[in-house]
Amino acid sequence: MPSRPTVAQRRHAALRAALDDQLRHLGEPPYSGPDRPSLVLEACASAVLRAHAAGLDPDRAAVRAAVRGTLAELAERAPGHALEVRVPPFGAVQCLEGPRHTRGTPPGVVETDSLTWLALAAGTLVWEEAVAGGRVTASGVRADIGPLLPLWGPPSR
Template sequence: MPAKPTSTQRRRAALRTALDDQLKALDEAPYCGPDLPTDVLRACAHAVLRAQDSGAAPERSAVKAVVRATLVELAERVPGHALEVRVPPFGAVQCLSGPRHTRGTPPGVVETDPLTWIALAAGTLDWPEATSAHRVSASGVRADLSALLPLWGHESRPA
């Protein structure tokens, strides 16, 4: 009997499927880049943002896959429990070292919508712009993610 796929394997498979679905919805050629997790994640994030820019609704499965994968990446890069990053309805993670909370609202909370989160993670929107436009709600002394975002460096959206 084959081994049951791990959560990481399931997340990567969902991301690749979501990328293919988003590219198809955009009438673009299938992804032919490296099948490395970060490359597929970046390609899917940019495909979602291209859909948004074109006025089309991004594929829900692609938005969900990108949000979940970027939240996991953030939590892996800066582990801890001092800040909770929420991107409803798709996910939330705790990150950053510092005071740990066990009940109720954590000492720091960042909350935003999925497309704003994807733009921040991809580097097509910067933290000061997002917070000044009230696209992000951030409370607590550790709620400034400007040093952690974007996840891959500032980029322009690929055509």
């Protein structure tokens, strides 16, 4: 009897499927790079941003998968509960060491839309510019996550 796929395996399969759908909508061939989760996540975020830049509506499943994956990556790199990063409607994570909250609004909150978040994660948008331009709201003493971004690649300064 075959074993059931783990949550991580199911999440990765959904990410791959969403990436290939987004690439198809862009008129590009399916992803053929290494099947490592971080590389597939980077490719998916990049494909979503390319679709948006081309004036297309990015594939919702690809946006969801890329946002959830990048939020999970942020939480893994900066574990803790002092800051909540929200990207509605796709997800939110708690990260950064510091005081833990258990009810209501946490002491630090960062909130932005999905395309802004993916641009920050990919390094095509700089944190300071996003905050100054009102594309990100950040409150609390630990709300500056600029040093943690981008999640891959060089920042575009």
